[in-house]
Amino acid sequence: MIEKIENRVKINIKGIYVGRKSVEKRKIINQKEVENYMSTLGISSFYPEDHDFLETSIKFNSAEIVIIAIGSSKFNLSMCRPRTKIICLTPMSYVEHSGPVAIMLRQLCSIFELDLCFCSCDIIGEAKGLDSDIKININSLNVALKQLGII
Numbered sequence: 525m526i527e528k529i530e531n532r533v534k535i536n537i538k539g540i541y542v543g544r545k546s547v548e549k550r551k552i553i554n555q556k557e558v559e560n561y562m563s564t565l566g567i568s569s570f571y572p573e574d575h576d577f578l579e580t581s582i583k584f585n586s587a588e589i590v591i592i593a594i595g596s597s598k599f600n601l602s603m604c605r606p607r608t609k610i611i612c613l614t615p616m617s618y619v620e621h622s623g624p625v626a627i628m629l630r631q632l633c634s635i636f637e638l639d640l641c642f643c644s645c646d647i648i649g650e651a652k653g654l655d656s657d658i659k660i661n662i663n664s665l666n667v668a669l670k671q672l673g674i675i
Contacts, residue, residue, distance in 0.1 A: 539567035539589030539609075539674075542597045546573070551657040552593060552613070553648050558660050565675065567591065572600060589674055593658070594618070598629050606637035609672040611665070615656050616644045643668040 541562040543555055552558065559569045567589060572580045584590060584603040591611045592598065601610060612629055619626045619642045626642065633640040643665055645658035669675045 537568070537583070537586040537588070539565075539591065540570040540583060540587045541567050542590065542592045542600075543569050543571050544593060545571050549655045549657070550593065550595060553657055553659045557662070558665070561662055561665075562591070565669075572597065589672075594623075594625055594629070598625070598632060601629075601632055601638060602636060604636060604638055608638050609674060610638050610640045611668045611672065612640065612642050613645050613658065613660055613665075614642055615647050615658055619644065639672060641668045641671050 539562075541559060543559065544550070544552055562569065570583055575583070580600055581603040584600045585605060587604070587608060589609045589611070590601065590604060591613065592601075593613045594615075598612075601608075604610070610633060612626075614623070614626065630640065632638075643660070645660050645664070647656040648659050649657045666675065
């Protein structure tokens with residue numbers, strides 16, 4: 525599998541924003557706005573559920589920047605090259621309260637030598653915490669992008 529990935533990697537991908545399509549919870553309320561903004565930075569939208577494992581692995585391995593919402597996409601980070609820049613979008617205060625998924629993500633990024641930055645997002649709707657829908661604040665996202673030297 526690793527050989528197949530290495531033979532098809534396209535190093536020229538600046539970055540991917542890993543969106544969410546058909547989810548019951550943890551929706552990104554302003555996903556279209558975020559996708560449009562990311563495209564102005566040369567970062568393309570990517571939906572793992574639309575691709576097989578090999579294509580997803582190649583995409584993650586090819587990207588210099590990966591932007592994900594906290595959740596199962598974190599496991600695809602194992603396919604990234606060392607020093608890939610990762611921005612993880614989380615519900616407000618989740619990281620500050622040592623959420624277990626954030627701890628796991630920190631460990632994964634440490635093991636694979638990935639540069640990690642968290643971006644807190646506004647919680648929208650009735651569900652609070654990890655299962656809440658979120659709205660990404662572009663200004664907060666810019667802070668994370670600057671912190672990693674992307675903009």
